[in-house]
Every structure is written in structure tokens, then in C-alpha cells.
Amino acid sequence: xxxxxxGHLASFNVGAPTYHTLPVAAWNDDxxxxxxxxxxxxAAWSLPGYHGVIDTTSTxxxxxxPGGGWLxxx
Numbered sequence: 016x017x018x019x020x021x022g023h024l025a026s027f028n029v030g031a032p033t034y035h036t037l038p039v040a041a042w043n044d045d046x047x048x049x050x051x052x053x054x055x056x057x058a059a060w061s062l063p064g065y066h067g068v069i070d071t072t073s074t075x076x077x078x079x080x081p082g083g084g085w086l087x088x089x
Contacts, residue, residue, distance in 0.1 A: 016049070016056075017042045022072030025050050025059035039068065 023039040039048040
């Protein structure tokens with residue numbers, strides 16, 4: 016078992032379009048996410064509605080505009 020760093024959430028479909036998330040607490044030896052469930056750590060895929068893992072640590076810069084009066088001309 017490998018302790019998970021902050022930023023990974025297990026996503027569960029609880030009725031479209033509603034999703035519920037739980038923080039990933041650890042990863043098992045096969046790389047599967049483990050979440051805290053009834054009775055301790057539980058494989059996320061074993062819970063109803065498991066959809067996947069969301070990585071919230073990555074950020075994407077779509078565009079940047081410098082300050083100081085610069086303008087964008089299209």
C-alpha cells in the first residue's frame with residue numbers, strides 16, 4: 016500500500032448528472048485507489064457508481080495576458 020498525496024479524488028455517479036467524490040487515501044499494490052469506507056480502507060471500484068479518479072493537482076494555463084496596458088488584438 017502506498018499513501019496517497021493530496022489532490023486525487025475518486026468519483027462516483029450517484030444519478031446523472033450528479034457525482035460524489037471521496038479523497039483517495041492510498042493506492043494498493045496494483046495501483047488501484049483506496050478510499051475510507053465502512054470498516055477501513057476500501058477499493059474505490061468496489062463501491063456503487065465508481066466512475067474514476069480525478070487528478071486535481073494539475074493545472075492548465077489556457078491563456079495569459081501581461082499587465083501594464085497590454086491588449087490582445089484578434
